[in-house]
Amino acid sequence: MNDVITLFLCGDVMTGRGIDQALPHPAPPDLYELWVQDAREYVSLAEAANGEFPKPMAPAHIWGDALAELAHFRPHLRLINLETGITRHGTPWPDKGIHYRMSPENAACLQAARIDCCSLANNHVMDWGVDALRETCRVLDGLGIAHAGAGEDLGAAMKPARLDVTTGHRVWVFSLGMTDSGIPPEWHAARGRPGVWLATEASAAGAEPVAERIRAHKRPGDLAVVSVHWGSNWGYRIPKGHREFAYRLVEAGADLIHGHSSHHPVGMELYRGRPILYGCGDFINDYEGIRGYEIVQPDLTLMFFPAFDAATGVLRSMSMTPLRRARFSLHRTGKDDARWLCEMLNRERQGDDPEFRLDDAGRIQWDLAQ
Template sequence: MGHARGASGAVTLFVCGDVMTGRGIDQALPHPCSPELYESYVHDARDYVSLAEAANGAIPRPVEFPYIWGAALEELTRFAPEVRLVNLETAITRHDAPWPTKGINYRMHPDNAPCLKAAGINCCALANNHVLDWGREGLDDTCRVLDRLGIARCGAGQDESEAMRPACLEPVPGNRVLVWSIGSTDSGIPADWAAGPKRPGVWLARKASARGAEVLAERIGAEKRPGDLAVVSIHWGGNWGYRIPNGHRAFARRLVEAGADLIHGHSSHHPRGMELYRGRPILYGCGDFINDYEGIGGHEEFRPELTLMYFLRFAPGTDAPPEMWMTPLRMARFSLHRADADDTRWLLDLLNRESHRDMPRFSLDAEGRLFVRLPH
């Protein structure tokens, strides 16, 4: 399967799991923050660099901005997706007062933020459990840096209205891509991070509740126009395991019924199964994409070093399901590498085992990518 560029008017989206460019990643980049941490066991962010090097070899510090994306850049160049959406799971700030009692606090120096532009990222979902790690001042810095870089954002802001507003991209004249970002309390987002009428924060739903789904469904129905694509990026659930809670399934399906074309789920540290509902993909957990977790033991059975690039090509204004394929990658030395044949087969078997029974089976193409033919 060649995955050649689509016909005129088609829109290709790239999405992935959590992108955490703080802490050890930030220390490896050219302009690191002060390394102090406030964790129970690790008090210096540089220790995470040392753990990664002990596990997989030396990291040539400082690394250039494109380095962390590694082989992903070749795929982005080849398929040229017009929309490049990530869940940015870190604050971009020099602010030095962490959120009290949070325990784990991620931040990236603002001068390292061009690492996002190195991959052409043009939209960041912010409704997650780390964007306020350095307080509301850190959130304000994050929003200002993304605005300065020309990267659209959604899911957090200076008040509830801003947090609930979709990012709007127009990759094809007349065809918008609207992206909403919402977080669920079961992902570990503190309840007092919720944005209010006069309070900065994130768009927060209590355990992916039915009420939260209805509020978002109403917004999709009110704002989506013919020819638009509607994407919902959701931070939900725990870090480990493959079980999909019934509430998550109901939440996602309600949004598809309201007009969502893609549900982009994240929070799990490894890829989870997916579902096809009314011809629209629901990605329940895309797995981590970039982080500094190398060398940290535990949960090896989930292979958290393996990840996927998800590509979806839509024909806006039609009911046709998207073309969909995934590129398997492996994180090592804070950079992404193409997965070998054994790792690729492991991911293929995982998706076929854990995806919903109505999801067509995944196959491998001649170049080691995973693809699925969605029925019309």
């Protein structure tokens, strides 16, 4: 419909380490972790947990059933948080326990899902140093994929991505992070220093620099998306400062807060008709076979398809597709897993926010008509 703009969003897309090793053109497998020094071990762990899969994988393999969902919803914009540097080279960042990278030749996996924009302000984009960040940006530019949140200096990191989605309608994507997600403070971009855009604090006052840029760029008919990497990996508690930060951005004109860093989906909220996704959960990773935190079912994830009124920016509908990761691919879940996710979202919802319901197709709907 011409009067609706539909987006696709998901959480962390971590195509480095084991995922990169299983694709056709892997980077060197060397790791500097406490327990694992060869990224190919993560491929072995995944196969031990869920069975063997063909290797090298086709670039589209990692998306699995997500591709059919994208074809079904036909979103105007596809936005991910790319939590991986794109390089074969670089020096591992010192005193950082985990280092993700994907070779530039394997970046074709992003094209396989026709990704339009990558948020880069996260705690892995500079794992292999400043030159690796520069190469990441060059590769995305070469693929025609927009990006925001990191760059050659603070001005570049703060610059939003502009996506012309329909005639007369643009989507602005602002990307930033917080140190509570594990982003090293020294990654903060500055004048003459490459890096990521870091918020000064999680509060209404800390949101003001972002609010200023929303007001400077947004015009009638535009949508403003703020993609923010914040918070801990595990658990459902939303810090008070995160809520205040998000509310201030909505008040300044943000139409959607795209939160990520949590390894599993967490609660969401509707504020002034705009959705706040506090944590979308990992979407693609190489964690299969790694035990712990089973209580939150970390192998489950969601695709988010918000549809906005093109004229007003108010949320018209929100559909979510439950998926399960296995064999380095994404698979539609059964009804029990989908129901578990739906019940979690209802448990974590705020006050008078609409309830979530599971439809006959196994998708979760935010019942905005309530």
